[in-house]
Amino acid sequence: MTAVDQEYLKVIVFQLADKEYAIPVANVQGIEKLMHITRVPKTREFIKGVINLRGVVTPIIDLRERFGIPVSNHEETTRIIIITLEEMEVGFIVDSANDVIDIPADAIEAQPEVVGSNEEEFISGVSKLENRLLILLHLDKVLNP
Amino acid sequence: MELNQYIEMFIEESKEHLQACSDNLLELEKNPNDLAIVNEIFRSAHTLKGMSATMGYEDLADLTHKMENVLDAIRNEKIQVNAEILDVVFESVDHLEEMVMNIADGGDGKKDVSATVEKLKRIESGEAIQQAATTATTAAAEVAASSAVLDSALQLHYDDFEKTVILQSTEQGFNAFEIAVTLTDSCLLKAARVYMVFDILEKNGDVVKSSPTVDKLEEEQFDQDFKVALITQTDADELRSKIMKVSEVEKVSITQISNDLFVQSAVVATEEFVESVTEETALVPKAEVKKEEAQKSTSAKHAASKTIRVSIERLDILMNLFEELVIDRGRLQSIATEVNHSELNETVERMSRTMGDLQNIVLTMRMIPIETVFNRFPKMVRTLSRDLNKKINLEVIGAETELDRTVIDEIGDPLVHLIRNSVDHGIESPEIRRANGKPEEGNVTLRAYHSGNYVFIEIEDDGAGINRERVLKKAISKGIVTKESALSMSDKQINELILASGFSTAEVISDISGRGVGLDVVKTTIESLGGNISIESTEGAGSIFSIQLPLTLSIISVMLVEIEQETYAIPLSSIIETSIIKNSDILNAHNQKVIDFRGKVVPLIFLDEIFDVPRTDNNADEYHSVVIVRKGDKLAGLVVDTFIGQQEIVLKSLGDYLLNIFAISGATILGNGKVALIVDCNALMK
Missing domain, CATH: 1.20.120.160 (HPT domain)
Structure with missing residues (x-):
């Protein structure tokens, strides 16, 4: 890693219910508006189905359901964040995608013991920036049951 | 470097x-x-x-x-x-x-x-x-x-015709030059440089002769230098500077072909000719063979030089982009019909035609000859037959038959199994063959050919064939079939028992064709490719394993059906027919709803139940749409809401994240941009 990499981590920030989450930009392929999702039968609850992403059939996960947050109706701001992880391409449904920011590496802390919700196991760290608290996701764990 | x-x-x-x-x-x-x-x-x-x-x-x-x-x-x-x-x-x-x-x-x-x-x-x-x-x-x-080769390479020998040409043109005031070009040692693309030099020369005059010959030059069969005879009006210095402009040319020397030189070289040529004649008389047959070989390889290389290597990934990307275009074309067409503007209509129509041609090209680009799979078999058979002390001759027919590369990738292993099986279990040992009045050498024929939208691959041997009694006995003892059902089985069905899992007839288990796990894997693989396998066998005379495969896996014909709001695709290859049944046609047998279809009892599978399709209202239709599908000899009726129609679709995988979804073999993108799932009929019928 170069010195620059150590100093900053570029992340995409998105919103779920009242919390802000972050995924490294390197794992994000794009952000899409909500489109028609084809339901795939006999899959886990949180897998909403597949979409046609420019000719590639891409599975979609509802992050609210994945994290056990009560499901809300999809709104104008609802987005699908397409992420890639080791050849896998998956879309996450989020309430809104807000920002791309650089987080100083030393601003990332291990998660505090008492976050106290179901998504705890998916968190790799938290970062406090001014008055915002960003939750960094552990993509591996989000994707692998 | x-x-x-x-x-x-x-x-x-x-x-x-x-x-x-x-x-x-x-x-x-x-x-x-x-x-x-x-x-x-x-x-x-x-x-x-x-x-x-x-x-x-x-x-x-x-x-x-x-x-x-x-x-x-x-x-x-x-x-x-x-x-x-x-x-x-x-x-x-x-x-x-x-x-x-x-x-x-x-x-x-x-x-x-x-x-x-x-x-x-x-x-x-x-x-x-x-x-x-x-x-x-x-x-x-x-x-x-x-060194002899080198010497002669640097010497141009002219035949009578060429001499006349040169003499006449010098008489007419043209210059005749012998141009010796030397490329630098580090030159990587010699053929390209040669081409560039020739390009210059041909713009300035006529090339009479070159040494080595043009063919050889193109194939880079020379060291660093070559010589060309040129008739031109350009003078030597200008030519030299032009040729020197080609990079990686080290030296150019140009000599006028004078009549003296002519005589001299002619003499040398005759001398050498005499020498080589004595040699050649001894070597004539060999030399001829060589020549033929050389010609063969030249033509092969020629073909090769006109192709480029493209990574499969790029072709896949091209295919994906093309499919995107197809979808957009669909939208454009529907917009054009709505707007009904004559120029727009015309353009869209023209574009559609071009895209049809493009589609053919994109699809054939992904086709490769089955040779790439076949060519490893001769060696394999040789090794196997030596290990087993059998004499086997493998004949390969139709290696040039082209198949989609997705099929090629998958078909290798099943074929290895089948050929091993033929060599190991099919062909008898030389002693037995002699005793049975057969030639000692057994024949295995591997044949591939196109027929309709399918490719057939056959593995034929003139070995012992299948001993049906033994197969039946074994199948019964292994619990694959019951004694009762065995009685009613046709010869073909019995033959195909050897493809059932947990079956191995070889008395001695050899490490060549496994423990009976092989052949059932073969069957599953081929079925997963949308093909099927059948066996014909005459005891004592041999067997034919014949595999039928779709030409391409990326585009298949399907029947689109609708269940509530959802569209599903059922591969046409599994469909026998469609029919509409009344509620009263449905019978109950052992908690299973069945219908009487042309005298056969066919179980019904309600796709909405299988796929948990959310129903908005209780549909109590009196009529049901049923697609009759088959797997091997078994039939089943898939109950759907409505038939949409038949369509060619592009097969897509669901990706690495969604693996092993029950009864779904893949997905496709419809004209409206939505994804439809493809029903795996094989999984629905056990």
């Missing part, structure tokens, strides 16, 4: 050379006295050695070198070709292949091959005394030969 950029090329070319080696070795085995073949092998091995040494793969270069020594000895008729020697050479080729594969997988290509090297050495020194005595002479001879 940075070598990484060449590694892909190196691997591809090494594979080709190794393939050429093994093909020619097999050929040599049939005609052990044909030294032209040995030369071919030698050439491949030599190139391979050079390449691997350049790339720094010492082990690879070393083993090739040892193999080359043996080949050289054969070539110089110091060793007589026999099966043992060929075995060792084959073994070396196998090792080389492994090394190359290892490099391809990112390894360092190292492998302990001391045993093989030892064997090669022993063969070589089997003629030790002779060898030692002759190496010096052969070396000398080689040097002499190559």
Whole structure:
């Protein structure tokens, strides 16, 4: 890693219910508006189905359901964040995608013991920036049951 | 030098050379006295050695070198070709292949091959005394030969016609030059430079002759220099400066062809001619063979030089982009019909036609000859038959048959199993064959051909055939069929029992064709490719395993059906027919709803239940739409809401995240941009 990499981590920030989450930009392929999702039968609850992403059939996960947050109706701001992880391409449904920011590496802390919700196991760290608290996701764990 | 950029090329070319080696070795085995073949092998091995040494793969270069020594000895008729020697050479080729594969997988290509090297050495020194005595002479001879080639390369010999042409044109005031061009040592693309030089020359005059010949120049069969005779009006200095503009040209020397020179060279030519005549009389047949071979390889190389390598990934991307276009075209077409603007309509129509042509090209680009799978079999059969002490002749027919590469990728292993099966269980040992009045040598024929939208691959042997009684007995004892059902089975059904899992008829389990796990894997693989396999067999006379495969896996015909809001695609290859049934047609048998379909009891599968389709209202329709599908001999009726129609669709995988979804074999993108799932009928019927 170069010195620059150590100093900053570029992340995409998105919103779920009242919390802000972050995924490294390197794992994000794009952000899409909500489109028609084809339901795939006999899959886990949180897998909403597949979409046609420019000719590639891409599975979609509802992050609210994945994290056990009560499901809300999809709104104008609802987005699908397409992420890639080791050849896998998956879309996450989020309430809104807000920002791309650089987080100083030393601003990332291990998660505090008492976050106290179901998504705890998916968190790799938290970062406090001014008055915002960003939750960094552990993509591996989000994707692998 | 940075070598990484060449590694892909190196691997591809090494594979080709190794393939050429093994093909020619097999050929040599049939005609052990044909030294032209040995030369071919030698050439491949030599190139391979050079390449691997350049790339720094010492082990690879070393083993090739040892193999080359043996080949050289054969070539110089110091060793007589026999099966043992060929075995060792084959073994070396196998090792080389492994090394190359290892490099391809990112390894360092190292492998302990001391045993093989030892064997090669022993063969070589089997003629030790002779060898030692002759190496010096052969070396000398080689040097002499190559220098002779060089000399003659630098000398242009004109035949009568060419002489007349030159004489006449000089009389008419044209210049006739002999131009000797030397390329730099580091020149990588000699053929390209030659082309550029020729391009310049042809713009300035007429090339009468070149040495080496143009063919050879194109194939880079020359060292650094070549000579061209040119008739031109341009003067020497101008020509020289023009040619020097081509990069990597080191030296250009231009001499006027004077009449003196002419006479002189003519004399030299005749002298040499006399010499070579005496030599040639002894070598005529060989030389002819060589010529033929050379011609063959030239034509092959010619074809090759007109192709480029494109990575499969890029083709996949192209395919994806094209599919996007197809979808957009659909939208555009519907917009055009709405707007109904004549110019727009015309343009859209023209675009559609062009896209149809484009689609054909994109699809055929992904087709590759089945040869790429077949060409490993001759060697495999040879090894197997030697291991088993059987005499087997493998005939390959239709290797040029083209198949989509997705099918090619999958079909290799099943074919290996089937051929192993034919060799191991099919063909009898020579003793038994003789006792049965058959020729000792067994025949295995591998045949591929197109028919309609399918490709057929057949593996035929003239071996023992299937002993149906034994198969039945075994199947009953293994609990695959019951005694009662066995009575009603047709011959074909009994034959196909050997494809059932947990079945192995060979009395002795050999490591060649496994423990009966092989053939049922074959069946599953082929079915998963949308094909099927059948067996015909006559006891005592042999069997034919015949595989039917779709031409391409990426585009299939389906029937689109609708269940509530959802669209599903059912592959046409599994559909027998569709029908509408009334509620009263549905019968109950053992908690299973069935219908009477043309006198057969067919179980009904309600797709909405299988796929948990959310229903908005309780549909109590009196009529049901049913798609009758089949798997082997079994039928089932899939109940859906409505039929939409038949369509060609592009098959897409669901990706790595969604694996093993029950009864869904993939997805496709419809004209409206939505994804539809493809129903796996095989999974619905157990």
